[in-house]
Amino acid sequence: MQTYNKVVPRTNTIGSEFLCDVKQDRKSINETSMNENENSTKENENTSVVSEKKKEKVKLPEVEVAVKFNSITKVDTAEHDWSADFTIMLDWMPSENVEDFVPKVDINNATEKAEPEAGGGKVRKRKDDNHLLTTFKYRTKLVSRFDMREYPFDVQYLTLTLKSARFHFKGKNHMVTLKNPTNYRKGHTIIKNADLLPEWELIKLWGAPIKLDETKDVYNGYEVQICVRREYISTLFNFGFPIFCIGMNSFAAYGMLPDELGSRMETNLTMLLTIVAFTGSLRDELPKVPYFTVLEKFNLAIFFILLVRYFALFIILTHSLNQATRVDTRIGNVACC
Numbered sequence: 001m002q003t004y005n006k007v008v009p010r011t012n013t014i015g016s017e018f019l020c021d022v023k024q025d026r027k028s029i030n031e032t033s034m035n036e037n038e039n040s041t042k043e044n045e046n047t048s049v050v051s052e053k054k055k056e057k058v059k060l061p062e063v064e065v066a067v068k069f070n071s072i073t074k075v076d077t078a079e080h081d082w083s084a085d086f087t088i089m090l091d092w093m094p095s096e097n098v099e100d101f102v103p104k105v106d107i108n109n110a111t112e113k114a115e116p117e118a119g120g121g122k123v124r125k126r127k128d129d130n131h132l133l134t135t136f137k138y139r140t141k142l143v144s145r146f147d148m149r150e151y152p153f154d155v156q157y158l159t160l161t162l163k164s165a166r167f168h169f170k171g172k173n174h175m176v177t178l179k180n181p182t183n184y185r186k187g188h189t190i191i192k193n194a195d196l197l198p199e200w201e202l203i204k205l206w207g208a209p210i211k212l213d214e215t216k217d218v219y220n221g222y223e224v225q226i227c228v229r230r231e232y233i234s235t236l237f238n239f240g241f242p243i244f245c246i247g248m249n250s251f252a253a254y255g256m257l258p259d260e261l262g263s264r265m266e267t268n269l270t271m272l273l274t275i276v277a278f279t280g281s282l283r284d285e286l287p288k289v290p291y292f293t294v295l296e297k298f299n300l301a302i303f304f305i306l307l308v309r310y311f312a313l314f315i316i317l318t319h320s321l322n323q324a325t326r327v328d329t330r331i332g333n334v335a336c337c
Helices: 013-055 233-255 261-285 294-336
Strands: 063-076 081-092 105-107 132-143 155-164 167-169 172-174 200-210 221-230
Touching (some): 063 200, 063 221, 081 155, 105 132, 155 200, 261 294
Antiparallel strands (some): 063 081, 081 132, 105 155, 155 221, 167 172
């Protein structure tokens, strides 16, 4: 008698296990994607904070510069310098980001290191608009290149160049921007009786910010110029008029007899040497420049005229002597005959 074992129906455990694995994988994928999103958002937040910090540069206040000249005492064209007593006034608005900001400037074209006088550099606050200000007073000699081509009818520019000192903040040195005095001052001024120059006339005063470092787009310098014109009347009477008189007196040689050509040449040579002496004294008054001034050209023109006249007299003298010897020989020949 055959017996049949009862077949117990098996459940599909593989499919259920697969479904469970798929669900777990989906769940883990969702969790990892959520974690990645959170991490990416955190990274974005961090990068945004870093970029904001990078964008958040230190912005220093812009400083307005005004200069008041108390006296201008000397202009030395031979040494290319001039002396002055002046006060530098700095104005700026306080900054919330940068505390204890106090600007300072240096004299960039002083012959020696210029130090401000005692009592300067104190910061004060205006009550009407709450802006800050400070002043520095200097008495120094400044270098300025002069153009002497039009001497004694020349116009010169007395230059004062300022450079802003770097401000140390958060471990770095920052450049300070200088600008024109438009908000707090009426501009640059020259006080009454400041002109102590007997030979020069003050014409105009102006200033403008400049770039002392061309690699950076910051106007960290400021330049003030005073236009002066020479009073040429005294120079003409001291140098030009005597040389003109010497040139006119040289015509006195033609008042001598034609036979006295030697005396004529002596007179002309004396005038030449006198002009050479005047030219030497004029050179002491002028800087050593590789060109001729107007007065020097006038001196050279008179010198050239006298030199040509000297050679002309020499030729006339030689020709007259030759004529005299020929006449003597003819007379001798006639006498022999």
